[in-house]
Amino acid sequence: MAQNATDKQLIVQVRPDGSVHAETIGMYGDECLDYIAVLENMLDAETTASSFTDAYAQVAAQQQSSTQNWDGTR
Numbered sequence: 001m002a003q004n005a006t007d008k009q010l011i012v013q014v015r016p017d018g019s020v021h022a023e024t025i026g027m028y029g030d031e032c033l034d035y036i037a038v039l040e041n042m043l044d045a046e047t048t049a050s051s052f053t054d055a056y057a058q059v060a061a062q063q064q065s066s067t068q069n070w071d072g073t074r
Helices: 029-043 054-066
Strands: 007-013 020-025
Touching: 007 029, 020 029, 029 054
Parallel strands: none
Antiparallel strands: 007 020
16 A cells, blocks of 8 residues: 555554554654654553654754744844
């Protein structure tokens, strides 16, 4: 199945030790952060570690470079 550019996926893995690993695909910027709270509520669990993907960094860099005052300065 080909992935559409607008497809968003949340891949959740339950490991043999009971820990849960989740990864987002097709989500950019802080959009993925909303899913952390949803998973915590669904699983009655607490996040112990998280990291940002390259997609988060790409959007953050784009947002930072496009933030300018009307006079062209940052």
